[in-house]
Amino acid sequence: MNLFQRLQGVFFEPKPTFDGLAAKPVWIDALALVLVALIAFNLVVAPYMQKDQLQLMKGNTALMERMGEEAYAKMIERAENPSIVQTLVSTPLFFLAALLLQSLLLLILGRLLSTQGLYVHVLAALIHASFVDKVLGNAVRLVLALTRQSLMQTSTGLALLFPKLEVTSTAYIMMSQIDLFQLWMFGVLAFGLAAIFKISLRKALVLSYAMWFLKALANIGIGIIGMSFLR
Helix, strand or coil, X not given: CCHHHHHHHHHXXXXXXXXXXXXXXXXXXXXXXXXXXXHHXXXXXXXXXXXXXXXXXXXXXXXXXXXXXXXXXXXXXXHHCCCHHHHHHHHHHHHHHHHHHHHHHHHHHHCCCCCCCCHHHHHHHHHHHHHHHHHHHHXXXXXXXXXXXXXXXXXXXXXXXXXXXXXXXXXXXXXXCXXXXXXXXXXXXXXXXXXXXXXXXXXXXHHHHHHHHHHHHHHHHHHHHHHHXXX
């Protein structure tokens, strides 16, 4: 299957698509597509992200007292003059590192159920499943960000149902992790894990959503620590 057939198959025919990937784990072209989509999304929403960050930091007397006036002023200056390097290099590298780590954890968890499958199989499946979140999901988030002129107020998770919640609150951080496209992505990934590890779809769903749960916990922890710095 070519890239377009695999892209279409992830959304409309996941079982035969992931069966094919389990037999022949191609992934470089899919990874390139995901990275391009991620960079394009970040470039477009960068002004809104900058505005959101400045709104949280400017006039934050508690933050200024903790950091000191000089360090606080430098942080504001960096926020007002963001580096394009972060969008073009840092963000894709962080995503790639997370992708490699998640693939390793999935392989380790899979070994509890099966001796079948290799790391490259899991990596290929995870990259293709990422089409759901990083291509379609980010396209929807982009429309929401452009409509609301804000990135922090944009969510495709449960937080969307509670527009009055403060984005720095623990409740918002937790509910934003219950995201439609993340749940869809890990549901689709289960077809790949079932084919790779030669296990039932039910076991694959448990494995896949266990990975989602661990990822959500990590993101919640990082989010709470980061936002507590701004309170």
